[in-house]
Amino acid sequence: MGQTPHPVGDGKTEDRYxxxxxxxxxxxxxxxxxxxxxxxxxxxxxxxxxxxALQMLER
Structure with a gap:
């Protein structure tokens, strides 16, 4: 995938999303x-x- 690298730290959750x-x-x-x-x-x-179970009960 051609993704632009995000700055590490705050953009973690954004990256995952x-x-x-x-x-x-x-x-x-x-x-x-x-x-x-x-x-x-x-x-x-x-x-x-x-x-x-029904079959067994009927017998």
Missing amino acids: QLSEDSAMGEFLTVDILADGIAILGALGFFFLGYQ
């Missing part, structure tokens, strides 16, 4: 996909466990 803004799009995309995948997997696992 700029960096996070630059990579925000790609980062959020992967994080969103990961979160969605985890949520879907968790929901499926939860339903599966509930289904198993």
Whole structure:
């Protein structure tokens, strides 16, 4: 990335903000996909466990 060097000290948080803004799009995309995948997997696992419990109760 072609970034102009900031003076060290006060510009620290500004630097970090700029960096996070630059990579925000790609980062959020992967994080969103990961979160969605985890949520879907968790929901499926939860339903599966509930289904198993119901089957055991019915027997």
